[in-house]
């Protein structure tokens with residue numbers, strides 16, 4: 001079969017539905033496909049009832065709704081067999097998936113079976129204009145450098161991409177594309193079965209979708225000061241984040257850690273208080289729209305990515321901010 005050079009993106013499925021992260025994957029797909037002059041195929045593994053046209057509106061040229069795996073919920077080998085069959089049939093040049101539990105499990109199995117390369121956990125994807133190969137950038141050597149990797153000799157080129165590493169493109173209802181159903185026989189010799197599904201509860205920690213994130217680092221000095229940030233976050237309706245140093249000091253649970261080994265956020269406003277801005281922390285917040293940094297050291301790296309820098313003692317500045325927001329709210333309450 002003639003190789004089809006399209007870019008294939010894998011839809012993220014959660015609770016039987018196509019998850020919002022898929023829009024980001026399609027956006028990456030469009031960026032790459034645009035440079036290569038090819039199309040974007042979005043593969044939805046497992047028969048799901050959903051409005052697949054919306055994937056076209058987000059930018060997919062073809063939506064491949066793939067059925068035939070083991071029917072009861074998400075199972076890695078079932079999804080991997082479906083992906084394998086889809087790739088064999090469609091022969092895409094590039095396959096990308098979100099670096100979630102789904103992508104991080106299904107993609108390596110599939111890549112191994114295809115004897116091709118996979119770069120996990122990329123933060124940036126691009127096309128090398130010299131040879132049209134995929135440039136896959138990810139932190140390496142303990143996060144101390146950013147490495148750009150190419151899969152030069154095998155196809156397809158496969159990568160998982162960190163959630164929130166790109167803003168979703170424009171949702172366009174007038175976009176036209178195809179929704180195609182494919183059925184594959186993946187056999188019935190399954191070594192696994194779904195026993196139960198236990199949700200990991202992270203009560204009150206909704207960082208990834210917050211419009212404002214307030215994050216505290218070592219410069220907040222102690223837990224009591226760090227908790228002031230929680231008060232500010234509540235007043236602003238913001239998510240509360242922490243650096244690894246703050247987590248290791250016991251001021252916040254790991255679920256609040258932002259960075260390479262923590263969460264990736266992309267809020268409208270990111271407030272970093274007493275945060276130095278080391279590369280491993282920046283990896284988790286660099287796509288924030290507007291960064292406000294409070295640090296007493298004028299040479300701190302965080303100021304390199306800040307839109308607004310406040311030089312001063314972070315706990316004191318935060319205490320003032322809390323008073324100012326409270327006063328503003330009171331005034332607003334009186335007038336409206």
Ligand SMILES: Cc1cc2nc3c(=O)[nH]c(=O)nc-3n(C[C@H](O)[C@H](O)[C@H](O)COP(=O)(O)OP(=O)(O)OC[C@H]3O[C@@H](n4cnc5c(N)ncnc54)[C@H](O)[C@@H]3O)c2cc1C
Pocket residue numbers: 142143216217218219220221242243244245246257258259260261262263273274275276277278279280281284294295296297300312313314315
């Ligand atoms: C493999 C690996 C993975 C990692 N993953 C992560 C990760 O996911 N997330 C993460 O955050 N880190 C991560 N790190 C750690 C990272 O390298 C940094 O050590 C960490 O981000 C620093 O946290 P910090 O900014 O709180 O502390 P520091 O780097 O110690 O900085 C404290 C800052 O506070 C300022 N300061 C001090 N006193 C005050 C004051 N009174 N008022 C205002 N400012 C003050 C200082 O000038 C300084 O800039 C990782 C490291 C490695 C090697």
